[in-house]
Amino acid sequence: MERIEAIKTIAESLEDELVVCNIGFPSRELYAVKDSPIHFYMLGSMGMASSIGLGLALSQKRKVVVFDGDGSILMNMGTLVTIFSQDSQNLILVVFDNQCYGSTGSQCTYTTKVDLHEIAKSVGFKNTFVFEEEIDFKEVLDVKGPVFVHMKVMPGNADVPVIDMEPEEIKERFMEEVKRKSE
Protein backbone atom coordinates (compact mmCIF):
# COMPACT_ATOMS: atom_id res chain seq x y z
CA MET A 1 0.00 0.00 0.00
CA GLU A 2 1.22 3.52 -0.69
CA ARG A 3 1.67 5.72 2.37
CA ILE A 4 -0.80 8.35 1.15
CA GLU A 5 -3.46 5.67 0.82
CA ALA A 6 -2.78 4.45 4.38
CA ILE A 7 -2.87 8.04 5.67
CA LYS A 8 -6.14 8.64 3.85
CA THR A 9 -7.78 5.47 5.17
CA ILE A 10 -6.77 6.19 8.77
CA ALA A 11 -7.61 9.90 8.56
CA GLU A 12 -11.08 9.05 7.25
CA SER A 13 -11.78 6.83 10.23
CA LEU A 14 -10.89 9.62 12.68
CA GLU A 15 -13.48 12.02 14.05
CA ASP A 16 -12.55 13.95 17.14
CA GLU A 17 -9.01 12.71 17.69
CA LEU A 18 -6.14 15.19 17.69
CA VAL A 19 -3.46 14.37 15.11
CA VAL A 20 0.25 15.21 15.31
CA CYS A 21 1.90 14.54 11.97
CA ASN A 22 5.52 13.87 11.15
CA ILE A 23 7.81 16.22 9.21
CA GLY A 24 8.10 16.19 5.43
CA PHE A 25 5.94 14.27 2.99
CA PRO A 26 3.68 12.61 5.61
CA SER A 27 2.43 16.07 6.69
CA ARG A 28 2.04 17.17 3.07
CA GLU A 29 0.15 14.00 2.21
CA LEU A 30 -2.18 14.32 5.19
CA TYR A 31 -2.78 17.99 4.38
CA ALA A 32 -3.61 17.04 0.78
CA VAL A 33 -6.03 14.20 1.58
CA LYS A 34 -7.73 15.76 4.61
CA ASP A 35 -6.97 19.06 6.29
CA SER A 36 -8.44 19.85 9.71
CA PRO A 37 -7.88 22.37 12.50
CA ILE A 38 -7.22 19.40 14.81
CA HIS A 39 -4.15 18.42 12.79
CA PHE A 40 -0.75 19.67 13.87
CA TYR A 41 1.71 19.57 10.98
CA MET A 42 5.28 19.39 12.20
CA LEU A 43 7.56 21.19 9.75
CA GLY A 44 10.98 20.88 11.41
CA SER A 45 12.46 19.03 14.40
CA MET A 46 12.63 15.51 12.98
CA GLY A 47 11.96 12.84 15.60
CA MET A 48 9.73 15.00 17.76
CA ALA A 49 6.22 14.05 16.54
CA SER A 50 5.90 11.18 19.02
CA SER A 51 7.11 13.38 21.89
CA ILE A 52 4.78 16.25 20.99
CA GLY A 53 1.96 13.70 20.88
CA LEU A 54 2.84 12.38 24.33
CA GLY A 55 2.92 15.88 25.87
CA LEU A 56 -0.45 16.61 24.30
CA ALA A 57 -1.96 13.33 25.49
CA LEU A 58 -0.75 13.92 29.06
CA SER A 59 -2.11 17.45 29.25
CA GLN A 60 -5.71 17.00 28.09
CA LYS A 61 -8.29 14.22 27.86
CA ARG A 62 -8.92 13.74 24.16
CA LYS A 63 -7.39 10.98 22.14
CA VAL A 64 -4.17 11.82 20.31
CA VAL A 65 -3.02 10.00 17.18
CA VAL A 66 0.59 10.47 16.08
CA PHE A 67 1.52 9.81 12.46
CA ASP A 68 5.22 9.03 12.63
CA GLY A 69 7.83 7.38 10.40
CA ASP A 70 10.45 4.67 10.81
CA GLY A 71 13.39 7.08 10.41
CA SER A 72 11.93 9.45 13.00
CA ILE A 73 11.29 6.71 15.53
CA LEU A 74 14.86 5.46 15.10
CA MET A 75 16.08 9.01 15.70
CA ASN A 76 14.20 9.27 19.01
CA MET A 77 14.02 5.67 20.26
CA GLY A 78 13.84 6.80 23.88
CA THR A 79 10.33 7.99 23.09
CA LEU A 80 9.03 4.39 23.10
CA VAL A 81 10.33 3.90 26.63
CA THR A 82 8.88 7.19 27.87
CA ILE A 83 5.49 6.68 26.18
CA PHE A 84 5.18 3.17 27.61
CA SER A 85 6.34 4.23 31.08
CA GLN A 86 3.93 7.18 31.20
CA ASP A 87 1.09 4.76 30.40
CA SER A 88 -0.75 7.38 28.45
CA GLN A 89 -4.15 5.78 27.77
CA ASN A 90 -5.27 8.31 25.16
CA LEU A 91 -2.23 7.99 22.88
CA ILE A 92 -2.00 6.04 19.63
CA LEU A 93 1.38 5.97 17.89
CA VAL A 94 1.15 5.01 14.22
CA VAL A 95 4.50 4.36 12.53
CA PHE A 96 4.40 4.38 8.74
CA ASP A 97 7.35 2.13 7.97
CA ASN A 98 8.63 2.30 4.40
CA GLN A 99 12.14 1.25 5.45
CA CYS A 100 13.60 4.47 4.12
CA TYR A 101 14.09 8.18 4.70
CA GLY A 102 11.40 9.05 2.21
CA SER A 103 11.63 12.84 2.33
CA THR A 104 15.36 12.99 1.65
CA GLY A 105 15.72 10.67 -1.34
CA SER A 106 14.78 7.23 0.04
CA GLN A 107 18.03 6.21 1.72
CA CYS A 108 17.52 2.93 3.63
CA THR A 109 16.81 2.94 7.37
CA TYR A 110 17.73 0.14 9.78
CA THR A 111 14.15 -1.10 9.80
CA THR A 112 15.38 -3.17 6.83
CA LYS A 113 17.16 -5.14 9.59
CA VAL A 114 15.13 -4.61 12.77
CA ASP A 115 11.41 -5.01 13.43
CA LEU A 116 9.84 -1.98 15.11
CA HIS A 117 6.81 -3.99 16.19
CA GLU A 118 9.04 -6.45 18.08
CA ILE A 119 10.88 -3.52 19.66
CA ALA A 120 7.59 -1.95 20.82
CA LYS A 121 6.45 -5.27 22.28
CA SER A 122 9.75 -5.79 24.07
CA VAL A 123 9.50 -2.30 25.59
CA GLY A 124 6.19 -3.43 27.05
CA PHE A 125 3.41 -2.09 24.78
CA LYS A 126 0.37 -4.30 25.47
CA ASN A 127 -1.78 -3.18 22.58
CA THR A 128 0.04 -3.35 19.28
CA PHE A 129 -1.12 -3.81 15.69
CA VAL A 130 0.56 -4.61 12.39
CA PHE A 131 -1.15 -3.64 9.14
CA GLU A 132 0.05 -4.19 5.63
CA GLU A 133 -2.80 -4.66 3.14
CA GLU A 134 -5.97 -3.98 5.13
CA ILE A 135 -6.39 -1.38 7.86
CA ASP A 136 -9.00 -1.77 10.57
CA PHE A 137 -8.48 1.43 12.49
CA LYS A 138 -11.77 1.14 14.40
CA GLU A 139 -10.25 -1.76 16.28
CA VAL A 140 -7.28 0.44 17.18
CA LEU A 141 -9.53 3.22 18.45
CA ASP A 142 -11.40 0.79 20.68
CA VAL A 143 -8.44 -0.38 22.77
CA LYS A 144 -6.76 1.32 25.69
CA GLY A 145 -3.54 3.22 25.02
CA PRO A 146 -0.70 3.59 24.70
CA VAL A 147 -1.17 1.78 21.39
CA PHE A 148 1.60 1.04 18.90
CA VAL A 149 0.57 0.58 15.26
CA HIS A 150 3.15 -0.72 12.82
CA MET A 151 1.87 0.31 9.40
CA LYS A 152 3.96 -1.20 6.63
CA VAL A 153 3.90 0.87 3.45
CA MET A 154 5.77 1.09 0.17
CA PRO A 155 8.60 3.56 -0.30
CA GLY A 156 7.83 6.70 -2.29
CA ASN A 157 6.04 9.98 -1.84
CA ALA A 158 2.84 11.20 -3.46
CA ASP A 159 2.99 14.21 -5.73
CA VAL A 160 1.48 16.71 -3.29
CA PRO A 161 2.18 20.42 -2.80
CA VAL A 162 3.87 22.00 0.21
CA ILE A 163 1.61 23.17 3.03
CA ASP A 164 0.56 26.73 2.31
CA MET A 165 0.13 27.76 5.95
CA GLU A 166 2.54 29.67 8.16
CA PRO A 167 3.87 27.71 11.19
CA GLU A 168 2.21 30.13 13.60
CA GLU A 169 -1.08 29.79 11.78
CA ILE A 170 -0.88 25.98 12.12
CA LYS A 171 -0.14 26.32 15.83
CA GLU A 172 -2.80 28.90 16.60
CA ARG A 173 -5.54 27.13 14.67
CA PHE A 174 -4.64 23.88 16.40
CA MET A 175 -4.48 25.36 19.91
CA GLU A 176 -7.81 27.15 19.53
CA GLU A 177 -9.44 23.90 18.57
CA VAL A 178 -7.82 21.97 21.43
CA LYS A 179 -9.02 24.63 23.85
CA ARG A 180 -12.52 24.91 22.41
CA LYS A 181 -13.11 21.18 22.48
CA SER A 182 -11.84 20.73 26.03
CA GLU A 183 -14.18 23.40 27.44
Place this chain on the structure above:
Amino acid sequence: MEGSEAVYKSLKNAGIDFVVSLPCVNLGKVMEMIDCDPDVIHVPVTREEEGFGICAGAFFGGKNPAILMQNSGLGNSVNVLASLYELYRIPILMIMSHRGTEGEFMSAQVPMGKATPGVLDALNITYFNPKTPEEAMEIIPHAWKLSEIGEAPVGILLEIPFWK
Protein backbone atom coordinates in the same frame (compact mmCIF):
# COMPACT_ATOMS: atom_id res chain seq x y z
CA MET B 1 15.88 29.63 52.17
CA GLU B 2 18.08 27.17 50.31
CA GLY B 3 18.44 26.99 46.50
CA SER B 4 16.27 23.94 45.80
CA GLU B 5 13.35 25.25 47.81
CA ALA B 6 13.61 28.64 46.09
CA VAL B 7 13.53 27.05 42.62
CA TYR B 8 10.54 24.84 43.51
CA LYS B 9 8.56 27.66 45.14
CA SER B 10 9.25 30.09 42.33
CA LEU B 11 8.15 27.55 39.70
CA LYS B 12 4.89 27.24 41.64
CA ASN B 13 4.57 31.03 41.91
CA ALA B 14 5.14 31.29 38.16
CA GLY B 15 2.23 28.91 37.52
CA ILE B 16 4.33 26.09 36.02
CA ASP B 17 2.20 22.94 36.04
CA PHE B 18 4.08 20.60 33.65
CA VAL B 19 7.72 19.66 34.14
CA VAL B 20 10.03 17.32 32.26
CA SER B 21 13.35 16.45 33.80
CA LEU B 22 16.72 14.82 33.44
CA PRO B 23 18.75 13.94 36.47
CA CYS B 24 21.33 16.31 37.91
CA VAL B 25 23.07 16.23 41.26
CA ASN B 26 22.14 19.88 41.84
CA LEU B 27 18.51 19.64 40.70
CA GLY B 28 17.80 16.38 42.53
CA LYS B 29 15.93 17.95 45.44
CA VAL B 30 13.82 20.15 43.15
CA MET B 31 12.83 17.03 41.20
CA GLU B 32 11.78 15.27 44.41
CA MET B 33 9.60 18.22 45.41
CA ILE B 34 7.99 18.35 41.97
CA ASP B 35 7.42 14.63 41.96
CA CYS B 36 5.53 14.88 45.28
CA ASP B 37 3.34 17.75 44.04
CA PRO B 38 -0.02 16.42 42.79
CA ASP B 39 -0.71 19.68 40.93
CA VAL B 40 2.30 19.36 38.65
CA ILE B 41 2.63 16.70 35.94
CA HIS B 42 6.21 15.42 36.09
CA VAL B 43 7.65 13.44 33.18
CA PRO B 44 11.21 12.13 33.48
CA VAL B 45 12.62 11.81 29.96
CA THR B 46 15.46 9.91 28.28
CA ARG B 47 17.05 12.87 26.47
CA GLU B 48 16.59 16.63 26.61
CA GLU B 49 15.49 16.96 22.98
CA GLU B 50 12.63 14.56 23.70
CA GLY B 51 11.72 16.66 26.76
CA PHE B 52 11.38 19.76 24.60
CA GLY B 53 9.06 17.86 22.24
CA ILE B 54 6.89 16.72 25.16
CA CYS B 55 6.74 20.25 26.60
CA ALA B 56 5.63 21.67 23.24
CA GLY B 57 2.76 19.17 23.17
CA ALA B 58 1.87 20.05 26.77
CA PHE B 59 1.77 23.73 25.87
CA PHE B 60 -0.61 22.93 22.98
CA GLY B 61 -2.73 21.10 25.56
CA GLY B 62 -2.96 24.22 27.77
CA LYS B 63 -0.10 23.66 30.23
CA ASN B 64 2.69 25.97 31.37
CA PRO B 65 5.82 23.88 30.77
CA ALA B 66 9.34 23.85 32.18
CA ILE B 67 12.37 21.63 31.66
CA LEU B 68 14.88 20.79 34.38
CA MET B 69 18.25 19.80 32.97
CA GLN B 70 21.99 20.27 32.97
CA ASN B 71 23.47 22.72 30.50
CA SER B 72 24.94 19.73 28.61
CA GLY B 73 21.36 19.01 27.52
CA LEU B 74 21.25 22.34 25.75
CA GLY B 75 23.79 20.89 23.32
CA ASN B 76 21.42 17.97 22.67
CA SER B 77 18.55 20.31 21.91
CA VAL B 78 19.75 23.00 19.53
CA ASN B 79 17.68 21.87 16.55
CA VAL B 80 14.42 21.42 18.46
CA LEU B 81 14.85 24.89 19.96
CA ALA B 82 15.27 26.39 16.50
CA SER B 83 13.01 24.33 14.25
CA LEU B 84 10.16 23.76 16.71
CA TYR B 85 10.25 26.47 19.39
CA GLU B 86 11.43 29.41 17.29
CA LEU B 87 9.55 28.33 14.17
CA TYR B 88 6.16 27.99 15.88
CA ARG B 89 6.80 30.51 18.68
CA ILE B 90 6.40 28.28 21.73
CA PRO B 91 7.25 29.31 25.30
CA ILE B 92 9.09 27.16 27.86
CA LEU B 93 11.03 27.85 31.03
CA MET B 94 14.47 26.20 30.92
CA ILE B 95 15.91 25.64 34.38
CA MET B 96 19.52 24.69 33.79
CA SER B 97 22.12 23.58 36.25
CA HIS B 98 25.21 25.26 34.82
CA ARG B 99 28.06 22.82 35.31
CA GLY B 100 31.63 23.49 34.27
CA THR B 101 31.70 26.86 36.00
CA GLU B 102 33.50 28.07 39.15
CA GLY B 103 34.04 25.20 41.58
CA GLU B 104 33.61 22.42 39.00
CA PHE B 105 35.35 19.18 39.96
CA MET B 106 34.87 17.27 36.69
CA SER B 107 36.95 18.30 33.69
CA ALA B 108 34.45 16.81 31.20
CA GLN B 109 31.89 19.42 32.23
CA VAL B 110 34.13 22.37 31.42
CA PRO B 111 33.92 22.63 27.59
CA MET B 112 30.11 22.65 27.47
CA GLY B 113 30.08 24.86 30.54
CA LYS B 114 32.07 27.45 28.60
CA ALA B 115 30.04 27.02 25.40
CA THR B 116 26.64 27.39 27.09
CA PRO B 117 26.22 31.20 27.06
CA GLY B 118 27.37 31.31 23.41
CA VAL B 119 24.88 28.62 22.40
CA LEU B 120 22.04 30.47 24.11
CA ASP B 121 23.11 33.72 22.42
CA ALA B 122 23.30 32.01 19.01
CA LEU B 123 19.74 30.77 19.49
CA ASN B 124 18.60 34.24 20.63
CA ILE B 125 17.38 32.82 23.93
CA THR B 126 17.09 35.30 26.77
CA TYR B 127 18.55 33.96 30.02
CA PHE B 128 19.19 34.99 33.58
CA ASN B 129 21.79 34.00 36.19
CA PRO B 130 20.27 34.28 39.65
CA LYS B 131 23.13 34.13 42.16
CA THR B 132 21.13 33.54 45.34
CA PRO B 133 17.84 31.84 46.30
CA GLU B 134 16.30 35.28 46.89
CA GLU B 135 17.19 36.37 43.37
CA ALA B 136 15.77 33.14 41.98
CA MET B 137 12.46 33.79 43.76
CA GLU B 138 12.24 37.13 42.02
CA ILE B 139 13.60 36.22 38.58
CA ILE B 140 11.95 32.85 37.82
CA PRO B 141 8.28 34.01 37.78
CA HIS B 142 9.36 37.06 35.77
CA ALA B 143 11.22 34.83 33.30
CA TRP B 144 8.12 32.68 32.70
CA LYS B 145 6.01 35.81 32.11
CA LEU B 146 8.58 36.95 29.58
CA SER B 147 8.52 33.54 27.90
CA GLU B 148 4.72 33.53 27.67
CA ILE B 149 4.45 37.07 26.33
CA GLY B 150 7.41 36.71 23.97
CA GLU B 151 6.28 33.20 22.88
CA ALA B 152 9.87 32.01 23.18
CA PRO B 153 12.02 29.90 25.50
CA VAL B 154 13.66 31.71 28.44
CA GLY B 155 16.61 30.21 30.32
CA ILE B 156 17.65 30.25 33.96
CA LEU B 157 21.31 29.31 34.47
CA LEU B 158 22.12 28.21 37.99
CA GLU B 159 25.86 28.03 38.54
CA ILE B 160 27.60 25.77 41.07
CA PRO B 161 27.88 28.42 43.85
CA PHE B 162 24.07 28.91 43.71
CA TRP B 163 23.58 25.47 45.28
CA LYS B 164 26.15 25.92 48.08
